[in-house]
Amino acid sequence: MSEWFEDWFDEDYVVLYAHRDATEATQAVATALRAAPSLASGPVLDLGCGSGRHLMELRQTNPEAFGLDLSPALLRRSPEALRGHLLRGDMRRLPLKEGRLSGVCMWFTPFGYFDDGANRQLMSNICRLLRPGGTLLLDFMNARMVRDQLVPEDVVERRGLRVRSRRSIEGACVVKRMRIERLATGETREVTESVRIYEPDELIEMASECGLTAFRALGDYAGSPFCDRVSARWIGLFHL
Numbered sequence: 082m083s084e085w086f087e088d089w090f091d092e093d094y095v096v097l098y099a100h101r102d103a104t105e106a107t108q109a110v111a112t113a114l115r116a117a118p119s120l121a122s123g124p125v126l127d128l129g130c131g132s133g134r135h136l137m138e139l140r141q142t143n144p145e146a147f148g149l150d151l152s153p154a155l156l157r158r159s160p161e162a163l164r165g166h167l168l169r170g171d172m173r174r175l176p177l178k179e180g181r182l183s184g185v186c187m188w189f190t191p192f193g194y195f196d197d198g199a200n201r202q203l204m205s206n207i208c209r210l211l212r213p214g215g216t217l218l219l220d221f222m223n224a225r226m227v228r229d230q231l232v233p234e235d236v237v238e239r240r241g242l243r244v245r246s247r248r249s250i251e252g253a254c255v256v257k258r259m260r261i262e263r264l265a266t267g268e269t270r271e272v273t274e275s276v277r278i279y280e281p282d283e284l285i286e287m288a289s290e291c292g293l294t295a296f297r298a299l300g301d302y303a304g305s306p307f308c309d310r311v312s313a314r315w316i317g318l319f320h321l
Contacts (some may be wrong), residue, residue, distance in 0.1 A: 085273050086194050090131070090152035093261055093272070096240050101189060103134050109188065109220070109302040110138035116297055116304065117216045117318050123183025126210070128172055129191025132158040139186070140166070149175070172203060179209045184216040192221060193277035200277060201287055208291040208321060217293060217319040223300070224280045225309040227255055241265055253278055281307070281315050293319040 114121055121143050127136040130148030132155045139146040140163075149168040150156055156167055170176050173195070185207050193200060207217060228250060236245045243262045248255065257274040279287075285295045296319065299305065300312025307315055 084194075085275060087151065089272050089274065090150075091154040093242065093270075095132070095155070095158065096242055097237075097244055097259075097261075099239065101134075103137070105302060106134040106138050106188075110135055110142075112299065112302055112304040113186065113218055113316075114139075114142060116299060117184070117218060119214070119216045119320075120184045120186065120218065123212075124181060125184035125186060126177070126182055128175075128185055128187050128207070129189075130167065131155040131189075133160060133163045133167065135186065135188045136163060136166070173199060173206075175206055175210065177210055180212055182210045182215055183212055184218070185210065186218040186220075188218075188220045190220065190222055190276060192219060193279060194275075195277075197277070200279075201290075204287050204293075205291045208288075208293055211321045213321055215321045217288070217317075217321075219284065219288075219317045219319070221279065221284065221315045221317065222255075222276070223307075223309060223312050223315045224278045226312065227278060231255070238264070250278070251275075281309070281317065284315075284317055288317070288319050293321055295319050 123145055125139065125143055125146040127139065127146060127148040130136050130150045133148055136146060136148045137160055147166040149170050151171055153169060156169055159167055231248055231250065234247050236243065241264050243264055245260045247258045254275050254277050259272045260269060261272060262269045281298065288295065295317055298307040299316040300307040301314055
């Protein structure tokens, strides 16, 4: 049986998350480059790059940046200019040599998809890919805000889809169950997202165990300092 993330990131995902657009990516990457100038040069991997909206922006400054994603549907949507700079692969089995990267960026919560052991192994593998002094940018949800402001249920309609979402905290994961209906045909499908919720301290400790040192935490794509009571995101920056 396939994992939820192996099947979900398709054309319906693109419709549902269309508000995560190039404008947001432009701001996010500009903020990242101010906070971690080392990302502006050398081979930098956009891990879980999707269709490459962040990678397009990063490559305006760093032409050595490249991306990797599992979803063929999202990779097919990438701009023509990125086609020679993308890899299809599973982040649990990264097809890259150790110690070669000056940076790894993980935008919009592509971490926490696995169990604790596999998540820790991923962090360790990322660390091994980095050169001494290399940078990891980990864009993750603000755990406190997820718990405090969870919307149990809603219905949205976007571009011919009606999506009923039910959300819950189950153990250490936030789970989102979606029923997606195509309004033109009445066809429906069921999709589930399940992401491990990590507190910032847990991520910092996990990274530290792998040899990474946290040097900054941002709370949004504009670069505001992180505050667990109000920040939309937790964007951790680490160096090796």
